[in-house]
Amino acid sequence: MSALAAALRKEALIQWRSRAQLLAVYLFGAASLLLFSFAIGPDSAALRQHSAGFLWLALLLSSTLSLAESFGHEMENRAFEGLLLLGAGPRSLYYGKALSNWAQLSLVGIGLVPVMVVLYDAGTPRIPSLVAVIVLGTSGLSAPGTLYAAMTAQARARQTLLPLLLFPLVVPVLLASVKASSLVILGDPMGQMGSWILLLVAFDLIHWSLCGLLFGRVVED
Amino acid sequence: MSLPAAPFPAEDRTLFWPYALAALGLALLLWGSSWGLFVAPAESYMGDVQRIMYVHVPTAWNALLALTFAFGCALAFLVRGSWRWDARLEAAMEVGTVLSALLCMQGAIWAKPTWGVWWDWDPRLTTTAVMVFAFAGILTLRRFVDDPVKRAVWSAVATVIAYVDVPIVYFSVKWWNSLHQHQSSPETVSKAFHWPLRINAFGILFLMSGMIALRARLADLRRQGEMAPPLPEPGTVALGGAR
Numbered sequence: 220m221s222a223l224a225a226a227l228r229k230e231a232l233i234q235w236r237s238r239a240q241l242l243a244v245y246l247f248g249a250a251s252l253l254l255f256s257f258a259i260g261p262d263s264a265a266l267r268q269h270s271a272g273f274l275w276l277a278l279l280l281s282s283t284l285s286l287a288e289s290f291g292h293e294m295e296n297r298a299f300e301g302l303l304l305l306g307a308g309p310r311s312l313y314y315g316k317a318l319s320n321w322a323q324l325s326l327v328g329i330g331l332v333p334v335m336v337v338l339y340d341a342g343t344p345r346i347p348s349l350v351a352v353i354v355l356g357t358s359g360l361s362a363p364g365t366l367y368a369a370m371t372a373q374a375r376a377r378q379t380l381l382p383l384l385l386f387p388l389v390v391p392v393l394l395a396s397v398k399a400s401s402l403v404i405l406g407d408p409m410g411q412m413g414s415w416i417l418l419l420v421a422f423d424l425i426h427w428s429l430c431g432l433l434f435g436r437v438v439e440d
Numbered sequence: 441m442s443l444p445a446a447p448f449p450a451e452d453r454t455l456f457w458p459y460a461l462a463a464l465g466l467a468l469l470l471w472g473s474s475w476g477l478f479v480a481p482a483e484s485y486m487g488d489v490q491r492i493m494y495v496h497v498p499t500a501w502n503a504l505l506a507l508t509f510a511f512g513c514a515l516a517f518l519v520r521g522s523w524r525w526d527a528r529l530e531a532a533m534e535v536g537t538v539l540s541a542l543l544c545m546q547g548a549i550w551a552k553p554t555w556g557v558w559w560d561w562d563p564r565l566t567t568t569a570v571m572v573f574a575f576a577g578i579l580t581l582r583r584f585v586d587d588p589v590k591r592a593v594w595s596a597v598a599t600v601i602a603y604v605d606v607p608i609v610y611f612s613v614k615w616w617n618s619l620h621q622h623q624s625s626p627e628t629v630s631k632a633f634h635w636p637l638r639i640n641a642f643g644i645l646f647l648m649s650g651m652i653a654l655r656a657r658l659a660d661l662r663r664q665g666e667m668a669p670p671l672p673e674p675g676t677v678a679l680g681g682a683r
Contacts, residue, residue: 363601370594374584384581384598387574388605390566391612418612429604433597436518 222307226315233292245327248281249334256338263340270341271400275393278328283382286364289320290372313434317365324357341404348403355419356396362426363388369437395419462650465643472639481632489553496546498641502648503543506536514599526592531655535648537575563613570609574602588663
């Protein structure tokens, strides 16, 4: 537990010292939201209808930027090997990094909500529900994303490889998050929200445990 | 001029069986397909378009079988750490991905005259497309990692995760309205269609098994070449043109 706390402290320190990167990722997401509206044109009803999909696409694209960079500091001067030699244990290093990525992506997602509301007229009084969906969805992006980022950070062409590996894998997260966010924004007369949340929770549980188990193999061999 | 008696080292004579299996599979595939094209009757609603079923359904079965085998190889590699399983993983994943891509193409060719569209966002189709991209991504990863140990471990880990994801994708998209028909069984398919379907299923199975065995051999040879100690400096040993 103390190893996880130390890993989290390290992540918090890295996040704070490279806070400009968080801002860059956020600006990228906001710019994507602006660009998506050009695909539909100035049809406010259609934009509102598709707002949840655009929000999650922007978040998914932004996530590849932040995830691909997340192991940058550790890979410099083979610092990650040093961390492993310190006896921190790969599992606590993984969960520290994944929790930090989750926090970062949740912040970006929550920050993108006002941009979505303004650009797509997608206001909703149920903001806490939307925040909950964002937190659950970004958790599904960051668990496998952190594992794949650890692999691709050591490979050539990491900016290409990470989305190639991650995008097919997170299709269920994208589906469930878009559906759930859409139900929050546009209303849920048929009471479908529960099943999408259940899918998100199931995906999160499977990937947070499976990726934690396999991370040791990825970094130790 | 004297040439060596055999172009391959003695151990390569074991390649006879994969080649024989692939040849048998190809022969069965030709037999089953000509039966399906020329002997079996046309289906009463779809007409001749239905005949693509004789390759489409066996391709689907074998693609899933190959990817399941790849998943088994990934687990075996992670548990036992033997290079043999890594080579089999690469072979099965490559053949399975090609078969899944073929499956999508055959489905699209059938869907255009039947459904009126090339593609539909149906659970079965979406799942297959996700599967193709997930495994193609892992094959790409293998090309970008130079260290054989890292390449083997990472692709095994990624295969386990991708394979676990497929049922989740399947169930998540199942809640949408489905257009693709359910699995056929001998009870739901006319007896006149059984034999070409069965012959082709075994044909593709044998062809696929032969190809996986050959591809695994190639992967193993490539890995041995990568891990071989560097050649001595030129000049110390005559490096003749012959390989």
